[in-house]
Amino acid sequence: MEKLTNKEEEIMHVLWTLTKAFVKEVVAELPMPKPHYNTVSTVIRKMEDKGYVKHEAFGNTHRYYPAISKEEYRKNYFSSATQNYFENSYKNVVSFFAKEEKISADELREIIKLIESKNNQ
Known part of the structure; x- marks a missing residue:
């Protein structure tokens, strides 16, 4: 598997803690200064491409969860x-x-x- 960046690791820790989360919930758990919603969304999608994250679709919104423990x-x-x-x-x-x-x-x-x-x- 491709290595995660520091920011991706930070988000992965949030997902491991929350188990499943929408982007806004991930943003809420990140330290200050909070990154922009769109930035976190983009990072999570890249993590999904790398195979670390999966999602469940709810209309136009996605709830993400770790694909790796x-x-x-x-x-x-x-x-x-x-x-x-x-x-x-x-x-x-x-x-x-x-x-x-x-x-x-x-x-x-x-x-x-x-x-x-x-x-x-």
């Missing part, structure tokens, strides 16, 4: 980032966060326990 998107996004920025190595990902002090030793121990418990199943 947040978990599915997260998995695809993280796999792509790992491949593109960390030589496809999860060890490199964890090392990066450790060096940046974004993960504590306690959190790393929890991760190790999780891995070990999965291996023992």
